[in-house]
Amino acid sequence: MKSLTEKQDRVLQFIINFVRDNSVPPTVREIMRGLGFSSPRPVQDHLKILQRKGYLTIKNKVSRGIELSPHLIEIPVLGRVGAGKVIAEQDIEGYIDVGKILTTSKDLFGLRVKGSSMAGAGIHDQDIVVVCRQPFADPGDLVVVVRNGEAFIRWLRKNDNGLYLQANALEGEYPNEELTDDLNMMGKVVFMLRNYSYQLVNPSRIG
Amino acid sequence: MKSLTEKQDRVLQFIINFVRDNSVPPTVREIMRGLGFSSPRPVQDHLKILQRKGYLTIKNKVSRGIELSPHLIEIPVLGRVGAGKVIAEQDIEGYIDVGKILTTSKDLFGLRVKGSSMAGAGIHDQDIVVVCRQPFADPGDLVVVVRNGEAFIRWLRKNDNGLYLQANALEGEYPNEELTDDLNMMGKVVFMLRNYSYQLVNPSRIG
DNA sequence: AATTATACAATACAAATGTATTGTTGTCAA
DNA sequence: TTGACAACAATACATTTGTATTGTATAATT
Numbered sequence: 333m334k335s336l337t338e339k340q341d342r343v344l345q346f347i348i349n350f351v352r353d354n355s356v357p358p359t360v361r362e363i364m365r366g367l368g369f370s371s372p373r374p375v376q377d378h379l380k381i382l383q384r385k386g387y388l389t390i391k392n393k394v395s396r397g398i399e400l401s402p403h404l405i406e407i408p409v410l411g412r413v414g415a416g417k418v419i420a421e422q423d424i425e426g427y428i429d430v431g432k433i434l435t436t437s438k439d440l441f442g443l444r445v446k447g448s449s450m451a452g453a454g455i456h457d458q459d460i461v462v463v464c465r466q467p468f469a470d471p472g473d474l475v476v477v478v479r480n481g482e483a484f485i486r487w488l489r490k491n492d493n494g495l496y497l498q499a500n501a502l503e504g505e506y507p508n509e510e511l512t513d514d515l516n517m518m519g520k521v522v523f524m525l526r527n528y529s530y531q532l533v534n535p536s537r538i539g
Numbered sequence: 540m541k542s543l544t545e546k547q548d549r550v551l552q553f554i555i556n557f558v559r560d561n562s563v564p565p566t567v568r569e570i571m572r573g574l575g576f577s578s579p580r581p582v583q584d585h586l587k588i589l590q591r592k593g594y595l596t597i598k599n600k601v602s603r604g605i606e607l608s609p610h611l612i613e614i615p616v617l618g619r620v621g622a623g624k625v626i627a628e629q630d631i632e633g634y635i636d637v638g639k640i641l642t643t644s645k646d647l648f649g650l651r652v653k654g655s656s657m658a659g660a661g662i663h664d665q666d667i668v669v670v671c672r673q674p675f676a677d678p679g680d681l682v683v684v685v686r687n688g689e690a691f692i693r694w695l696r697k698n699d700n701g702l703y704l705q706a707n708a709l710e711g712e713y714p715n716e717e718l719t720d721d722l723n724m725m726g727k728v729v730f731m732l733r734n735y736s737y738q739l740v741n742p743s744r745i746g
Numbered sequence: 747a748a749t750t751a752t753a754c755a756a757t758a759c760a761a762a763t764g765t766a767t768t769g770t771t772g773t774c775a776a
Numbered sequence: 777t778t779g780a781c782a783a784c785a786a787t788a789c790a791t792t793t794g795t796a797t798t799g800t801a802t803a804a805t806t
Contacts, residue, residue: 374784395602454661581754
């Protein structure tokens with residue numbers, strides 16, 4: 333990614349902050365007023381430069397037609413990291429836009445995990461699993477089933493007798509369960525979220 | 540949430556899809572053309588109704604000033620789930636907007652986990668931890684440090700001799716490490732993501 | 747029967763908006 | 777010193793855009 337001058341970076345930061353605060357990109361004149369310009373032209377210049385350098389794209393004749401490049405709204409995923417260097421370009425293995433993944437599919441919902449019946453699979457109390465709502469699943473899937481008004485997360489397994497559910501606790505025995513009629517398949521786990529900043533996981537509990 | 544008529548839902552879905560595809564909300568006339576109206580007025584009517592019913596808000600005199608309500612861009616987090624019912628309103632304990640969390644803080648980056656030195660903390664090979672870049676951390680934090688060009692995830696602990704780093708594997712011994720000068724503190728883990736749909740975690744490996 | 751809500755059309759208008767033209771100033775490398 | 781680039785100002789203009797006014801038709805509700 334080509335480097336920016338101080339002024340160019342100021343314009344880019346304004347756009348990023350504007351999108352964050354208003355959830356829509358700014359117009360040319362909103363940038364103009366926001367940065368104290370007295371004519372639209374300097375903004376046009378800056379936008380063209382920012383586009384040429386790959387930081388955004390301008391949609392022709394579209395109001396608020398500024399689209400920030402993925403780098404700026406996604407988070408980079410690093411494979412290896414060089415010592416000293418903060419983030420080197422060559423270390424980036426790709427980008428994930430978690431927000432997009434979670435919002436483009438309509439039938440997703442979160443489920444806060446209670447208990448430790450899946451601790452062996454790295455899913456702990458208070459974690460949030462993101463579930464894709466579907467009445468079916470494949471063997472090997474991590475599924476959410478409901479029985480007696482309570483939701484469970486289990487591995488869906490298969491043996492000679494057919495499908496069954498398997499818990500995955502660290503200690504204690506959870507018997508395998510058959511797929512009976514009182515079980516309601518809610519969906520399949522597609523994501524797992526754990527937030528360390530809001531609620532610190534007690535390491536002694538899971539250590 | 541109040542229910543929508545068929546036509547109203549059609550307008551709402553158009554807006555949702557438009558935002559997803561164009562990353563900006565549509566104008567009144569874009570909705571008009573998109574749904575085959577021959578005047579802007581019906582769109583205005585629908586927007587006002589959708590606002591009254593709580594599905595969006597209209598910003599006065601702002602182009603593309605349609606802001607979808609959080610329910611539509613966030614995912615609900617359920618506490619308990621009733622049997623049979625798919626998702627009941629009273630079960631929703633809140634909403635998370637993961638995309639917003641990840642994009643509002645600027646100094647976040649993802650790091651794909653290699654190895655199983657933190658499997659005991661539920662962090663496994665190929666998981667992605669989201670790191671807040673900072674040169675400091677508190678005891679109890681899950682931190683990312685770099686040594687010899689390699690990144691490690693460790694608990695930051697404290698005893699009478701001061702701070703030290705602790706691994707958290709399921710099996711095998713990882714000795715505690717001192718905070719030496721060749722260690723580079725990259726930041727603190729604030730989120731953990733595991734994607735079950737793209738890459739299935741082998742349950743036998745972590746079970 | 748009267749009222750209300752839904753749903754759409756035609757037209758109008760001031761303000762906002764992307765874009766273009768022309769020009770000035772300063773910096774820096776060739 | 778010449779040319780390329782960055783950075784900004786003043787002005788202009790055709791469209792776009794949010795919004796308003798007036799009106800028609802249908803269905804549901806009171």
